[in-house]
Amino acid sequence: MAAYRGHRTNPDKFEKSQxxxxxxxxxxxxxxxLPIVFIIFHAFKPMEExxxxxPKFITTNPTLDNFRKLIxxxxxxxxxxxxxxxNSIFITAVVVFGSLLFSTMAAYALSKLKFKGRNVMMxxxxxxxxxxxxxxxxxxxxxxxxxxxxxxxxxxxxxLIALPVGLFLVKQFVDQVPDSLxxxxxxxxxxxxxxxxxxxxxxxKPAIATAAILVFQQVWTNLETSNYYINDDSLKSxxxxxxxxxxxxxxxxxAGQGVAAAASLIMFLPNLILFCILQKNVxxxxxxxxxx
Amino acid sequence: MSVFGKKLKKKNPQAKLGKLERRQALAGYSFVSIWLxxxxxxxxxxxxxxxxxxxxxxxxxxxxxxTYVGTQNLTQIWIEDPDFIQGxxxxxxxxxxxxxxxVVFALIIAIMLNGKxxxxxxxxxxxxxxxxIVSGPVMNMLVSEGAAxxxxxxxxxxxxxxxxxxxxxxxxxxxxxxxxxxxTLWYSGVQILIFLSALQxxxxxxxxxxxxxxxxxxxxxxxxxLPTIKPMILINAVYTVIFLSSNEQNxxxxxxxxxxxxxxxxxxxxxASAMAWIYSIxxxxxxxxxxxxxxxxxxxxxxxxxKRRKLEKKEMRAARRVERRxxxxxxxxEKQRKRGKFRTYDGSGDY
Numbered sequence: 001m002a003a004y005r006g007h008r009t010n011p012d013k014f015e016k017s018q019x020x021x022x023x024x025x026x027x028x029x030x031x032x033x034l035p036i037v038f039i040i041f042h043a044f045k046p047m048e049e050x051x052x053x054x055p056k057f058i059t060t061n062p063t064l065d066n067f068r069k070l071i072x073x074x075x076x077x078x079x080x081x082x083x084x085x086x087n088s089i090f091i092t093a094v095v096v097f098g099s100l101l102f103s104t105m106a107a108y109a110l111s112k113l114k115f116k117g118r119n120v121m122m123x124x125x126x127x128x129x130x131x132x133x134x135x136x137x138x139x140x141x142x143x144x145x146x147x148x149x150x151x152x153x154x155x156x157x158x159x160l161i162a163l164p165v166g167l168f169l170v171k172q173f174v175d176q177v178p179d180s181l182x183x184x185x186x187x188x189x190x191x192x193x194x195x196x197x198x199x200x201x202x203x204x205k206p207a208i209a210t211a212a213i214l215v216f217q218q219v220w221t222n223l224e225t226s227n228y229y230i231n232d233d234s235l236k237s238x239x240x241x242x243x244x245x246x247x248x249x250x251x252x253x254x255a256g257q258g259v260a261a262a263a264s265l266i267m268f269l270p271n272l273i274l275f276c277i278l279q280k281n282v283x284x285x286x287x288x289x290x291x292x
Numbered sequence: 293m294s295v296f297g298k299k300l301k302k303k304n305p306q307a308k309l310g311k312l313e314r315r316q317a318l319a320g321y322s323f324v325s326i327w328l329x330x331x332x333x334x335x336x337x338x339x340x341x342x343x344x345x346x347x348x349x350x351x352x353x354x355x356x357x358x359t360y361v362g363t364q365n366l367t368q369i370w371i372e373d374p375d376f377i378q379g380x381x382x383x384x385x386x387x388x389x390x391x392x393x394x395v396v397f398a399l400i401i402a403i404m405l406n407g408k409x410x411x412x413x414x415x416x417x418x419x420x421x422x423x424x425i426v427s428g429p430v431m432n433m434l435v436s437e438g439a440a441x442x443x444x445x446x447x448x449x450x451x452x453x454x455x456x457x458x459x460x461x462x463x464x465x466x467x468x469x470x471x472x473x474x475x476t477l478w479y480s481g482v483q484i485l486i487f488l489s490a491l492q493x494x495x496x497x498x499x500x501x502x503x504x505x506x507x508x509x510x511x512x513x514x515x516x517x518l519p520t521i522k523p524m525i526l527i528n529a530v531y532t533v534i535f536l537s538s539n540e541q542n543x544x545x546x547x548x549x550x551x552x553x554x555x556x557x558x559x560x561x562x563x564a565s566a567m568a569w570i571y572s573i574x575x576x577x578x579x580x581x582x583x584x585x586x587x588x589x590x591x592x593x594x595x596x597x598x599k600r601r602k603l604e605k606k607e608m609r610a611a612r613r614v615e616r617r618x619x620x621x622x623x624x625x626e627k628q629r630k631r632g633k634f635r636t637y638d639g640s641g642d643y
Contacts, residue, residue, distance in 0.1 A: 021409050023398075025401070028477060032418055032421070102330065109321075109324040113317070114313065115317035129534055136344075137552070138552070139342050143334065143338060159334045162335060165534075166332075169482075191318035
């Protein structure tokens with residue numbers, strides 16, 4: 001059997017046979033990449049370039065004006081921006097950790113352990129996945145209200161932890177883990193939680209990395225929880241704050257556009273950084289499943 | 293012999309779990325319980341509640357006030373809300389067209405990225421990068437700035453070109469599809485990833501063997517690659533449908549949202565619930581269509597095993613029936629004999 005060659009991703013030499021692939025792939029790369037470049041350039045544009053028509057792609061004379069305006073705007077608010085940053089980081093960290101833990105556990109149980117009702121549970125998840133999340137907003141508010149979680153961190157954390165998408169993705173990967181590995185561990189006397197920790201988790205690391213990015217992105221940019229469940233300004237998240245900054249300024253002046261551009265770059269950067277950290281894991285996906 | 297039937301019923305294997313199975317079930321419940329509680333409290337209960345609200349008009353005046361209206365919300369949508377109906381029609385077309393395109397795109401890109409090319413890591417990064425910004429305020433800004441479409445591309449020409457041989461509705465959708473080329477590419481990040489993971493799991497030995505036997509790359513694709521990743525195609529299709537139907541760029545979602553917060557007595561939350569349920573039933577239907585199209589048909593061996601099992605079951609049932617009947621007959625004969633009505637010829641006397 002040929003050895004797996006996935007790790008040496010790049011071939012050593014440039015070959016002529018690669019040209020056709022390049023021809024196909026380069027336009028797509030350009031198309032996909034352009035908006036990202038746009039975000040970055042947009043943040044550094046001076047006033048007159050922001051409203052240039054047709055819109056310019058590349059900034060000719062970049063300035064930091066937009067960021068200066070943003071800082072100024074945040075200074076005038078009563079609550080320091082660091083509080084919002086802390087809120088966002090705290091909430092995101094807890095939600096990402098919690099939802100990954102619970103969804104991997106549930107995925108393992110639903111795909112590898114046999115018990116009554118597991119098919120029903122999977123169906124429920126599937127249905128919940130297809131249901132419009134907007135529609136459950138008000139009942140969810142009622143639930144949160146009844147549990148007495150309005151104006152606490154709980155209201156921002158708990159509703160997001162049981163996201164059906166994470167479970168859906170992770171379960172697909174757990175399904176691919178061969179049963180024989182689990183049986184082998186079982187033979188050697190492993191308990192279920194040991195199998196979960198020592199067999200399943202290491203094998204689905206790439207899936208976890210992918211799900212982590214998705215969940216992070218969802219939580220980090222989430223406005224709804226702060227909007228609906230939180231009245232206390234000091235508990236709201238950064239995404240919400242950025243949104244109010246840009247929306248209130250756009251209503252009275254066009255100057256808000258610049259602030260919005262800067263704010264969106266700031267919101268985008270943590271995503272990018274996290275992605276670069278997890279990139280290797282995500283890309284190598286299911287390279288080592290142990291058994292062919 | 294008459295006990296046989298009863299005994300068989302008692303032996304029902306589902307009735308009592310073995311020790312191992314019980315242990316496994318217990319572990320399963322404990323692993324799933326936390327997630328289940330979260331799911332119940334924050335998703336399932338609200339869903340059921342919104343189903344309940346669908347039949348009411350709800351006013352938010354010092355607390356919520358309910359008035360039962362039956363199916364009035366539903367009929368009102370069909371009669372008074374042309375935006376929503378139109379939105380739904382175009383949504384169905386768009387999804388049915390867009391999903392195959394996105395999935396095929398993702399497959400092509402994944403296959404290319406799985407091959408040997410230089411800067412592969414960089415390409416992978418670029419294609420996955422959009423996933424981290426496709427939602428939230430950043431995306432809204434991008435769309436409003438027009439960065440998601442290609443201004444140089446004249447979609448009108450494309451539409452009129454398609455219009456000559458396709459129905460207008462389809463042609464229009466294709467036109468918007470071309471206009472939103474970047475969006476299409478952007479939506480395929482996760483799909484590419486799922487395909488890549490499946491492609492990497494294919495044993496290279498298979499390809500080698502096929503090459504030895506003289507198979508071309510084209511044949512390898514159809515005979516090895518495609519069958520192996522077929523389950524992933526289904527998953528990707530489902531994921532794409534869900535993604536398309538629940539992202540913030542979807543105008544239907546916005547319609548539902550505005551209906552929910554509108555202060556007029558006609559709309560409001562009950563109305564929005566009805567809209568949401570119509571919409572999610574549609575989404576489910578679309579997913580089911582893809583399931584029907586791509587669902588894995590069991591292979592020949594499986595089908596044979598199933599057939600054999602069915603036959604065995606049938607035979608067993610027949611055997612049991614015969615047994616029951618003979619037992620019944622025996623009983624009857626016994627009874628009749630006791631009454632002296634039924635006599636067998638025992639060789640003595642006259643019959």
